[in-house]
Structures are given as structure tokens and as C-alpha cells.
Amino acid sequence: MECQECHQRPATVHLTQVVNGKKTEIHVCEQCAKDNGYMNYGEENFSLNDLLSGLFHSEGPSPFKGQSPQTHPKKESLKCPSCGLTYNEFARIGKFGCAVCYETFDDRLNPILRRVHSGNTRHDGKIPKREGGNLHLKKEIEEYKNNLRQLIEQEEFEEAAKCRDKIRSLENELHQDEGGEE
Amino acid sequence: MSLKQFINEAISPWMKQEGPDSDIVMSSRIRLARNFADHPFPIIAREETLSKVLAYFEENFQQTSFRDYKDFELVRMRDLQPVEKRVLVEKHLISPHLAEHSENSATLISQNEQVSIMVNEEDHVRIQLYFPGFQLDKALEQASQLDDWLEEKVDYAFDEKRGYLTACPTNVGTGMRASVMMHLPALSMTQQINRMIPAINQLGLVVRGIYGEGSEALGSIFQISNQITLGKSEEDIVEDLHSVVKQLIDQERKARETLMHRSSVRLEDRIFRSYGVLTNSRIIESKEAAKCLSDLRLGIDLGLIDHIPRTILNELVILTQPGFLQQYAETTLSPDERDVRRASLIRERLQLEHKE
Ligand SMILES: [Zn+2]
Ligand SMILES: [Zn+2]
Numbered sequence: 071m072e073c074q075e076c077h078q079r080p081a082t083v084h085l086t087q088v089v090n091g092k093k094t095e096i097h098v099c100e101q102c103a104k105d106n107g108y109m110n111y112g113e114e115n116f117s118l119n120d121l122l123s124g125l126f127h128s129e130g131p132s133p134f135k136g137q138s139p140q141t142h143p144k145k146e147s148l149k150c151p152s153c154g155l156t157y158n159e160f161a162r163i164g165k166f167g168c169a170v171c172y173e174t175f176d177d178r179l180n181p182i183l184r185r186v187h188s189g190n191t192r193h194d195g196k197i198p199k200r201e202g203g204n205l206h207l208k209k210e211i212e213e214y215k216n217n218l219r220q221l222i223e224q225e226e227f228e229e230a231a232k233c234r235d236k237i238r239s240l241e242n243e244l245h246q247d248e249g250g251e252e
Numbered sequence: 253m254s255l256k257q258f259i260n261e262a263i264s265p266w267m268k269q270e271g272p273d274s275d276i277v278m279s280s281r282i283r284l285a286r287n288f289a290d291h292p293f294p295i296i297a298r299e300e301t302l303s304k305v306l307a308y309f310e311e312n313f314q315q316t317s318f319r320d321y322k323d324f325e326l327v328r329m330r331d332l333q334p335v336e337k338r339v340l341v342e343k344h345l346i347s348p349h350l351a352e353h354s355e356n357s358a359t360l361i362s363q364n365e366q367v368s369i370m371v372n373e374e375d376h377v378r379i380q381l382y383f384p385g386f387q388l389d390k391a392l393e394q395a396s397q398l399d400d401w402l403e404e405k406v407d408y409a410f411d412e413k414r415g416y417l418t419a420c421p422t423n424v425g426t427g428m429r430a431s432v433m434m435h436l437p438a439l440s441m442t443q444q445i446n447r448m449i450p451a452i453n454q455l456g457l458v459v460r461g462i463y464g465e466g467s468e469a470l471g472s473i474f475q476i477s478n479q480i481t482l483g484k485s486e487e488d489i490v491e492d493l494h495s496v497v498k499q500l501i502d503q504e505r506k507a508r509e510t511l512m513h514r515s516s517v518r519l520e521d522r523i524f525r526s527y528g529v530l531t532n533s534r535i536i537e538s539k540e541a542a543k544c545l546s547d548l549r550l551g552i553d554l555g556l557i558d559h560i561p562r563t564i565l566n567e568l569v570i571l572t573q574p575g576f577l578q579q580y581a582e583t584t585l586s587p588d589e590r591d592v593r594r595a596s597l598i599r600e601r602l603q604l605e606h607k608e
Binding site for chain 2: 079083085100152153155163164165167169172179183187188190191192194196197198199200201
């Protein structure tokens with residue numbers, strides 16, 4: 071069997087990559103395996119094309135196998151004002167050009183993100199300290215509110231009252247914060 | 253340079269230590285992807301922009317320290333010879349991508365080589381932190397602190413809805429990839445791993461065999477990582493991965509016991525044959541070396557071979573890669589020459605254990 075990367079040397083490294091239940095066989099020579107990082111901590115090798123095939127709707131010839139060229143004249147003009155990347159280019163390379171691309175293509179991102187992240191489209195993790203601004207406060211209020219709901223269900227009204235007071239004081243803090251910014 | 257000296261310098265200090273469940277988990281890693289808010293991402297940025305990002309890192313982080321991670325050294329890719337870059341890739345300190353895009357890329361490596369912060373990879377910043385053995389929680393905690401430390405000086409691209417913004421939609425949200433490298437020889441030999449992989453995939457985790465095909469991954473080394481980065485907290489992602497890895501550890505231990513119980517002579521035969529190959533061969537391909545090293549390591553774990561330290565697998569898997577072989581030989585080697593060098597390096601390394 072010949073190496074599927076260089077088509078010169080015999081394939082001596084045989085790998086199976088399984089992404090979300092989808093198996094991909096990789097047969098490469100040692101050299102190409104190294105060069106492509108197949109033997110490393112190489113999570114970068116998820117094939118986005120595999121994950122997303124058919125989800126991007128790009129005009130013109132598509133690099134994705136089995137996807138025929140489509141035309142969406144209306145979408146043609148969509149272009150990131152900050153970095154200049156068009157939606158078509160995004161669809162072709164599968165990568166964003168800058169932070170503003172996310173807003174620019176926002177309307178079309180949910181199906182893509184849902185596919186890649188098991189149905190999720192919204193961040194629910196860490197918030198940066200500085201950059202996050204009052205998001206920390208908002209998240210804290212959200213957590214207290216969840217807590218409050220549980221306390222009420224469990225009929226622990228005394229605790230619930232304390233929790234409600236806490237939410238009020240945090241909300242005050244948030245309003246002052248936002249007032250200060252404007 | 254003597255082999256002993258070479259190994260000392262080649263193997264990262266953290267790799268020489270054992271961690272929790274070191275008989276099965278070789279290492280734990282957390283990787284965080286971050287970007288500057290106001291620069292285009294490296295894939296489309298001009299070199300001038302990338303050189304600004306690099307200069308900013310040099311100015312602010314060169315020779316700094318953060319807690320246990322002392323004296324960060326900025327290593328510019330363009331200053332390195334191809335073989336030097338290759339060695340860094342083989343040590344997992346940089347990605348092949350970084351090595352290929354060398355013009356304005358670099359990595360910031362802590363003295364103990366546990367932390368490597370790649371600059372201008374696919375994202376502007378990629379923080380990688382390694383721990384020996386099974387220590388995902390600790391790795392996450394410390395990676396997050398390193399992240400806070402960087403954020404004091406870097407304005408991150410972050411969005412309330414989508415989280416940390418990354419070049420690739422597969423990383424957005426937490427920007428986190430948590431991984432463990434596991435040595436699962438008994439689950440591989442008994443083919444049980446085959447049945448387990450699809451179930452693990454269902455949980456949004458990815459299993460990759462390193463060397464060889466799926467079940468019969470030749471070195472029996474598997475990497476398990478999270479695939480999903482959006483919509484779950486870092487802690488939840490790590491917890492999910494943790495519980496799967498814990499189960500794999502238990503299953504592997506059980507499978508080892510069963511093998512020892514049911515077919516101990518066969519198992520012993522396999523292990524000592526591999527030991528024989530490693531100590532005697534004059535030519536060895538990386539595939540065969542990986543298989544034999546895995547058997548040897550299993551023999552050590554089972555107490556069948558007791559004069560060799562367990563870390564030998566981690567060590568030799570790294571040292572027998574082409575970059576290291578060529579660095580040790582101090583010359584470029586053809587694949588055939590490498591097979592000869594690989595055999596002699598392994599023989600020499602195993603002989604060191606006899607002398608002591
Ligand atoms: Zn090849
Ligand atoms: Zn953009």
C-alpha cells in the first residue's frame with residue numbers, strides 16, 4: 071500500500087481516527103506521519119471537513135467531497151468588515167479570520183456549531199477576568215437564581231429569602247456598574 | 253556526548269517523574285487556545301501583524317516566571333534548524349503546524365518544560381501544560397492560572413455568547429482541549445478496546461491510537477480527548493473525561509489480571525520475546541519498536557521484569573523518533589539508517605540498566 075500523503079514511499083503507519091463515531095483510516099509512511107503530526111498529541115487533526123461536510127454553503131467549486139457547487143447570490147456580499155474574509159472563504163478554509171468574523175457570520179453559525187459541539191451554541195465556561203467585565207457578576211446572579219428556584223421547590227423559605235436578598239444586592243451592583251459605563 | 257547525558261538533556265524533567273496511575277496514564281495535558289481581540293488570526297494576518305504579536309510576547313514575557321514555571325524562554329522558530337524543530341515536535345513542546353509556519357512564530361517554554369506557550373500557531377496563543385500520570389484537575393487548575401496571568405497583559409478575543417474566539421470553530425467556547433495518553437496493552441491484546449471506543453465517542457470524547465490501527469494500535473498507546481469545547485464548563489469537560497479515563501484504568505487493570513491468571517505463560521513468552529528483540533536487534537522499524545516497548549513496559553508493570561524503570565516507555569517512545577535519532581547521531585539519516593540507529597540506541601539504553 072502506498073502512502074496516501076506523498077504517494078511515494080510505502081505506507082508503514084496505519085491509524086484509525088475516530089471522531090464522533092466516524093472512523094477514518096489513515097495510511098501513511100513514517101515520514102509523512104511525523105510531518106503531519108499523527109504520532110503526536112495531535113488533536114489538531116480533527117478533520118473539520120468531515121465534521122462539517124454539507125453544512126457550509128459556499129458558492130463556486132467546493133473543496134468538500136460530494137458537495138456540488140451552489141449559488142446563493144444574496145449571501146455573496148457577506149464580508150467581515152474587520153479582516154475582509156468573505157463567508158465563502160470561511161466556508162472554504164473552515165477557519166475564521168478574526169474576532170469580528172463571529173459577529174459578521176453570526177446568523178449562519180448555529181447549525182455549524184451545533185454539529186461540532188453536540189448541539190451547543192452558547193459558551194458556558196470561563197469568563198476572562200479583565201475582558202469579562204461584569205459578566206462575572208451576571209453569572210453569579212444566574213447561579214443564585216438557580217439556587218433560589220431549588221430552595222423554593224424544597225420549601226426552604228428562610229434560606230430562599232437570604233438568597234433573594236443576595237440577588238438584589240448583586241443586581242444593584244450590576245446596575246451601578248452599567249450606569250458607570252454609560 | 254554519552255547516551256546517559258543525551259537522555260538527561262533530551263527528556264523533559266517532568267517526564268522523568270511518575271504521577272498518579274502512572275502504570276497506565278503516561279501524561280495529562282491541558283491546552284487552551286486564545287487570541288488577541290484586535291489582531292486578525294494568524295492564518296490570514298500579514299507578517300507585520302504577526303511580528304507585532306511576537307514582539308509583544310517577547311517584551312512582556314521573555315525571562316519571566318509564574319509560580320513553578322520559571323524563566324520562560326522565547327524560542328523563535330526561524331532561529332532553529334529543521335532537526336531542532338523536529339525534536340521540539342517530538343517532545344510535544346510545539347505542534348507540527350508551528351514548525352511549518354516559522355516566519356513569526358515562537359514558543360515560550362518554562363525551564364521545567366511543563367509549559368509551552370505557542371505564539372502565532374493557528375491561534376495567537378496556545379497554552380499547553382503537561383503533568384505526568386493522571387492529573388487532569390491539577391493541570392486544569394494551573395493552566396487556568398497561567399491563562400489569568402497572560403490575560404493581565406493580553407486583551408483576549410472573548411464574546412459573551414461564543415466564549416473565547418478561536419480561528420477554528422472546533423475550538424471556540426472554552427478553547428480547551430484536555431487529553432490523556434494511556435498505555436492500554438491488555439485491553440488492546442484482548443480486543444476489548446474495540447468495543448469500548450464507540451461508547452466513548454458517544455460521550456463527545458475522541459480516542460486516537462498512536463501507531464497502528466484502532467484496536468491493535470501497535471504501541472497500545474491511546475490519546476483520549478474532549479471534542480466539544482462549547483456549551484460546557486471547563487470543569488465539566490474535565491470531569492467527563494476524568495470519569496471515562498478512570499473506567500478505562502479499572503478495565504485495563506482487570507484485563508491485566510485476567511491475562512495473568514488465564515494465560516500467564518503466553519503473556520510471559522510475549523513479553524520476554526519482545527525484551528529479546530529490543531536487547532538484540534540490529535535493525536528495528538518504529539512500528540516493531542513501539543510494539544516491543546509496549547510489551548516490555550507491561551512486563552515491568554506486572555513485575556515480570558524488575559530491573560528497569562517504568563518511565564522507559566515514555567523515554568524510548570520519544571527518543572526513537574527520527575528527529576532525536578538524528579540529533580543524537582549529529583547527522584541526517586535515511587529511514588534505513590534510522591532503523592539501525594534506533595536498534596542500537598535501544599540496546600545501549602537497556603544496557604545502562606544492567607550496569608547499574
Ligand atoms: Zn509519505
Ligand atoms: Zn474577520
